[in-house]
Amino acid sequence: MPKSVKQSLTQSPTEIEKYFREMVLIRKFEEKCNVAYRTGKAGGYLHVYIGQEATGVGWINSLKLGWDYVIAAYRIHAFPILMGTEPVACMAEIMGRVDGPSRGKGGSMHIYDIPRGFFGGWGIVGGHTPLGAGLAFAAKYRKEDRVTLCFLGDGAANAGVFFETLNMAALWDLPVIFIIENNEFAMGTRLEYHAADTELHKRGFPFGIKHERLDGMNVLQVKEDAQRIIDWVRENQKPYVVEVMNYRFVGHGAADNDQTLYRTAEEVEQNKERDPLHILRKIMMENNIMTEEKMEAIESEIEEQVEEIYSQALESPHPEKSEVYDHIYTDMPVEKGH
Amino acid sequence: MPTLTYRDALRQALIDEMDRDPEVFLIGEDIGRYQGTFRVTQGLFDKYGKDRVIDAPITEPGFTGMAVGAAMVGLRPVVEMMTMSFSILALDQVINSAAKVHSMTGGQASVPMVIRGPGGHANQLSAQHSHSLEGWYAHVPGLKVVVPATPADAYGMLKTAIRDDNPVIFTENPGLYALKGEVPTESGDFTVPFGKARIAREGTDVTLVAYSRMVSVCEAAADLLEKDGISAEVVDVRSLLPLDTETIYASIQKTNRAVVVYEDWRSGGFGAEIAARIGEECFDSLDAPVGRVGGLNVPTPYSRVLELECIPNEHDVVAAVRKIG
Ligand SMILES: Cc1ncc(C[n+]2csc(CCOP(=O)(O)OP(=O)(O)O)c2C)c(N)n1
Numbered sequence A: 001m002p003k004s005v006k007q008s009l010t011q012s013p014t015e016i017e018k019y020f021r022e023m024v025l026i027r028k029f030e031e032k033c034n035v036a037y038r039t040g041k042a043g044g045y046l047h048v049y050i051g052q053e054a055t056g057v058g059w060i061n062s063l064k065l066g067w068d069y070v071i072a073a074y075r076i077h078a079f080p081i082l083m084g085t086e087p088v089a090c091m092a093e094i095m096g097r098v099d100g101p102s103r104g105k106g107g108s109m110h111i112y113d114i115p116r117g118f119f120g121g122w123g124i125v126g127g128h129t130p131l132g133a134g135l136a137f138a139a140k141y142r143k144e145d146r147v148t149l150c151f152l153g154d155g156a157a158n159a160g161v162f163f164e165t166l167n168m169a170a171l172w173d174l175p176v177i178f179i180i181e182n183n184e185f186a187m188g189t190r191l192e193y194h195a196a197d198t199e200l201h202k203r204g205f206p207f208g209i210k211h212e213r214l215d216g217m218n219v220l221q222v223k224e225d226a227q228r229i230i231d232w233v234r235e236n237q238k239p240y241v242v243e244v245m246n247y248r249f250v251g252h253g254a255a256d257n258d259q260t261l262y263r264t265a266e267e268v269e270q271n272k273e274r275d276p277l278h279i280l281r282k283i284m285m286e287n288n289i290m291t292e293e294k295m296e297a298i299e300s301e302i303e304e305q306v307e308e309i310y311s312q313a314l315e316s317p318h319p320e321k322s323e324v325y326d327h328i329y330t331d332m333p334v335e336k337g338h
Numbered sequence B: 001m002p003t004l005t006y007r008d009a010l011r012q013a014l015i016d017e018m019d020r021d022p023e024v025f026l027i028g029e030d031i032g033r034y035q036g037t038f039r040v041t042q043g044l045f046d047k048y049g050k051d052r053v054i055d056a057p058i059t060e061p062g063f064t065g066m067a068v069g070a071a072m073v074g075l076r077p078v079v080e081m082m083t084m085s086f087s088i089l090a091l092d093q094v095i096n097s098a099a100k101v102h103s104m105t106g107g108q109a110s111v112p113m114v115i116r117g118p119g120g121h122a123n124q125l126s127a128q129h130s131h132s133l134e135g136w137y138a139h140v141p142g143l144k145v146v147v148p149a150t151p152a153d154a155y156g157m158l159k160t161a162i163r164d165d166n167p168v169i170f171t172e173n174p175g176l177y178a179l180k181g182e183v184p185t186e187s188g189d190f191t192v193p194f195g196k197a198r199i200a201r202e203g204t205d206v207t208l209v210a211y212s213r214m215v216s217v218c219e220a221a222a223d224l225l226e227k228d229g230i231s232a233e234v235v236d237v238r239s240l241l242p243l244d245t246e247t248i249y250a251s252i253q254k255t256n257r258a259v260v261v262y263e264d265w266r267s268g269g270f271g272a273e274i275a276a277r278i279g280e281e282c283f284d285s286l287d288a289p290v291g292r293v294g295g296l297n298v299p300t301p302y303s304r305v306l307e308l309e310c311i312p313n314e315h316d317v318v319a320a321v322r323k324i325g
Helices: A013-038 A053-060 A078-083 A087-094 A129-141 A160-171 A200-207 A219-236 A265-274 A276-286 A292-315 A321-325 B006-020 B044-048 B060-072 B084-098 B151-163 B214-227 B245-255 B270-281 B304-310 B314-324
Strands: A069-071 A148-153 A176-182 A210-215 A240-245 B003-005 B024-028 B053-055 B076-080 B114-118 B144-146 B168-172 B180-182 B198-201 B206-210 B232-236 B239-241 B258-265 B291-295
Touching (some): A013 A078, A013 A219, A013 A292, A053 A148, A053 A176, A053 A276, A069 A129, A078 A087, A160 A176, A160 A200, A176 A200, A176 A219, A200 A210, A219 A240, A219 A276, A276 A292, B006 B044, B024 B060, B044 B053, B060 B076, B114 B151, B151 B168, B151 B180, B206 B214, B206 B245, B214 B232, B214 B258, B214 B314, B245 B270, B258 B270, B258 B314, B291 B314
Parallel strands (some): A069 A148, A176 A240, B024 B053, B076 B114, B114 B168, B144 B168, B206 B258
Antiparallel strands (some): B003 B180, B198 B232
């Protein structure tokens, strides 16, 4: 079970406000993405991070931004935004517009901001985990003290390539942290139906990799744990496996509209107690960090900001048809035509 | 005759064959409790239980290989790939294991298994989820590869696939699942043999050779051509391996012109193989070079504007017919 809510706060009110603002931004951004999908402004597969915000905020805030590396699967909108990519650019990518980082060629699942250290953005479950090891390998090879965070889901923790990757990471002491976000579901399949051992952090055990199960809902706790582990990996130049317990409050993707096939409404209701925003609001109130009025003011400010992001992204044009041939090779054109 | 969607026709074939043979079982991701991503297996978990409709973890190489092993001792696994793009992970088991067993054992063992799932473009699924891999598989001796275009063929060919003693790659297309058509399900014994093409539309001036969703694209092109007084015959190949060249050649002997149409990347796709064979065998009947329409040679982009550029449509087919004159 996750550790209980912490009451002695080590973070400053300014920091806490920053986390709150970031979590609200992600929540509202993601809600807006679902609107974009429903109204046909976005298509394909679109997966939002609602319920998992504290994990992203806690971990990304513990990095040296602009130096460390991050790679994740396809539930990724939050990562580039937290790392400094313009939210308008992210929304534009999600809408397939030219002002997205991939000029609309990637979409929701394939957002990258390489200069800022965000390496996307991968649709094949588990397929990005060796890439994460590769990023860490490169840092080690060049004797740079960069840490790589590799986020994956509970479902991905079963992929064969992930086990192969763990072995290599341990064999070669790669400074990579595998963060298994256990949101309890792999699409429509519950954890207990897909994993023989549901304590996924133990994936590190057979390879002698340090491993822990941690809370992913109380952002202050997440931040402390994340900082401790990132510092340890940077210092010791070894891998780490972390299982972060959070919860997916929405469908697997925007098109998953029959959640009754894998969970009850009561279950979702019960988990609302663990909603990371709910927890943070409670902590801020109990510790007199922020009044309810201020929280509401921040929320409406961010709501307006997200409206603005949305309408700006909508103004971005669709790519020209001729762009279909761009960026296939670095140094040669492709054969054209059908 | 009942009218069914392509999706329902596939499900009916699974039901028929599971009822007929207790050694048939289904395995794949989200096929049971979640009823299947594209709902092909809807209701089957409740009907047959968790021992015959198996929810697999996201481990394509693992469960595909497991199915090969089970098939070697006579079970009849039907493996669902949530999308054929994910079968890339299982290529080793398909090519190095399934396709090789009968030959490497000198005929002692065979692999009566089916790998089925949607291949080709859906709608904005981007570069990693839009592959047409049937041409890769049809390159491999030891596999059979089928690509039905209609609900009746989906039904009849899936039943044939399950009864076949060899590994069969059964490619559906996300754009076909909702397609409706008459399906002869009454007797439970209707099957469609492999290696027999179908004339989807008769014509006299040019033969359009296609499979899977591109058959309906060719039918639409034939409608457009008809307005210009060009009568196109559409041959639905239905099965790539084995390939019914006789029907294709016979049509070309009548029309003297051929255009091959496929959704896969143009370069090196299976249509190239068909075009090459036409060139080899029908040279004397041809009044023009063999035309070819394929998908653009690029990873599929997310943007709908760009994605639509990549997928062949009826206008591309018409243009190709015009081009060969
Ligand atoms: C190799 C592969 N198989 C299947 C899929 C289809 N698929 C996409 S997401 C998903 C579930 C993944 O669940 P999890 O790893 O727990 O991540 P979450 O979606 O919960 O973030 C599946 C089965 C895929 N993308 N790649």
